[in-house]
Amino acid sequence: MGRTEKPKQNTLYVGSLAKGLRLLRAFDESHTELSLSELAARSGLDKSAAQRLANTLHLEGMLEKDATTRRFRPSHAWLGMAYAYYWSDPLVAQAMPKLIELSKLIGETVNMAELSGDHIIYVSRLPCKRTSFAATVIGRRLPALSTSSGRVILSTFPPEERAAAVRDWPLRSYTPHTTLDRSEIVQAVEQAVRDGYAIARSQMLPNEIAIACPIRNPEGRALAAVQASVSALSWSEERIRAEILPALQDTAHAITAKPQR
Amino acid sequence: MGRTEKPKQNTLYVGSLAKGLRLLRAFDESHTELSLSELAARSGLDKSAAQRLANTLHLEGMLEKDATTRRFRPSHAWLGMAYAYYWSDPLVAQAMPKLIELSKLIGETVNMAELSGDHIIYVSRLPCKRTSFAATVIGRRLPALSTSSGRVILSTFPPEERAAAVRDWPLRSYTPHTTLDRSEIVQAVEQAVRDGYAIARSQMLPNEIAIACPIRNPEGRALAAVQASVSALSWSEERIRAEILPALQDTAHAITAKPQR
DNA sequence: GTCAGCGGTATCGTATTATAATACCTTGAC
DNA sequence: GTCAAGGTATTATAATACGATACCGCTGAC
Known part of the structure; x- marks a missing residue:
């Protein structure tokens, strides 16, 4: 019943990918830019996981990172998905x-x-x-x-x-x-x-x-x-x-x- | 020099997530629905990896799967990203x-x-x-x-x-x-x-x-x-x-x- | 009707890779 | 100057992703 239940316990399910997607879903109309801690809180992941996954998404061009505020935002790639x-x-x-x-x-x-x-x-x-x-x-x-x-x-x-x-x-x-x-x-x-x-x-x-x-x-x-x-x-x-x-x-x-x- | 070079060899980079994103990027204006093998070919991943990752994306609602042709397509979630x-x-x-x-x-x-x-x-x-x-x-x-x-x-x-x-x-x-x-x-x-x-x-x-x-x-x-x-x-x-x-x-x-x- | 080939699905032992705890650094408040 | 909070980096551990392989079902050739 916990929020941490795995959709599938099987080997055809890659948890890390699913967790990355949870980070993406943390953004919506009222959460347009998120700090690392907010990201962790909203996705239900711990700080380390959020750090690793957000960093990966950043390197892959899916998240912008403001150099000064350190906050993440959706990148233009999100529009590319719509395309x-x-x-x-x-x-x-x-x-x-x-x-x-x-x-x-x-x-x-x-x-x-x-x-x-x-x-x-x-x-x-x-x-x-x-x-x-x-x-x-x-x-x-x-x-x-x-x-x-x-x-x-x-x-x-x-x-x-x-x-x-x-x-x-x-x-x-x-x-x-x-x-x-x-x-x-x-x-x-x-x-x-x-x-x-x-x-x-x-x-x-x-x-x-x-x-x-x-x-x-x-x-x-x-x-x-x-x-x-x-x-x-x-x-x-x-x-x-x-x-x-x-x-x-x-x-x-x-x-x-x-x-x- | 190979196409398999890792963007970062460090521990803040989650390879599985990055590979999942490569699957998403396999879709474009001339590749609107892809079979498992096409997905593997276009993303440069082997069949097993493509299978696991595509399956995960499907379970997470990012890819539709046609029940008869077994081909994958972008889901409505891709529009949600634009939103x-x-x-x-x-x-x-x-x-x-x-x-x-x-x-x-x-x-x-x-x-x-x-x-x-x-x-x-x-x-x-x-x-x-x-x-x-x-x-x-x-x-x-x-x-x-x-x-x-x-x-x-x-x-x-x-x-x-x-x-x-x-x-x-x-x-x-x-x-x-x-x-x-x-x-x-x-x-x-x-x-x-x-x-x-x-x-x-x-x-x-x-x-x-x-x-x-x-x-x-x-x-x-x-x-x-x-x-x-x-x-x-x-x-x-x-x-x-x-x-x-x-x-x-x-x-x-x-x-x-x-x-x- | 049989068979070969292809693509999709499932299994499993292995070690690569993600993990989470923790230590370190930077910044801003008081 | 001290403190707290948030971001960054490191590391030992084993959990998890891996990919080889076997299986299954379909299609088309002969």
């Missing part, structure tokens, strides 16, 4: 030109999200309006149930899977209006089943309305979603349905057509 | 809203690049027009000397550094028009010193014109650049100077003002 990821994801290359067209057409922020376990992760973001920094950054993971994209992806799953997900997947609050009542989420997902799209209000940011359409594989199951985000101060849901939804559906469907590779 | 990077880079958060404004204003593709050794790396891309996929992806590394951003950053360095860079930094050809003549690059950089901006034609893509302004730190040295890319088919350099340059300079300067953190 490699993009080439490996067949959806992105196919979607990108269509997302650009869509954003030009509607003049509002367009995102693409993929399901990653019980979260969604933004793989592409085309911000058109000033917004919070977090809303412009690639790689953000959010609880699927709290996002229009996650809900609309889920809506393409068979009923039992939907029920299990709405029951078990995690939720957390981002705004005073984030829905934490699972029965409300059931409603939203079932509405998405009927509509083929999902609209969510103020789930991640106050006064933000998000609308998402699923990107389906040939079997009809969604892998991902295209989503537009607009301000509730300038848009009514009615107008979103009239002016954004059709183009959004076209875009999502165009990505559907040529499914994999 | 963490963004929060750690003080320039990005500060620049993002201004870049969005700029792209809205000029209606053309806007990028931000940072110097990374002798390359530049794109940290932010706001594509407005259909273009090649490679031109939309963050984390792309390009030889600094071949890009308007790299040249304008270099133009803020003291003369000896400029000379050394133009002499030593790498070059490679991306289009039939990529400049490989270093004396021409000297000209371009010195022009940028005088102008405070740099224009480059067809260096990365045919019929692409890029214009870049430096983002300077308080000492006047550039850390990064803001860059716009337009089609030579619709834009003359004259019109770029008249209609894009002023806004580009404003944006770069605005990011300059509040320098670090």
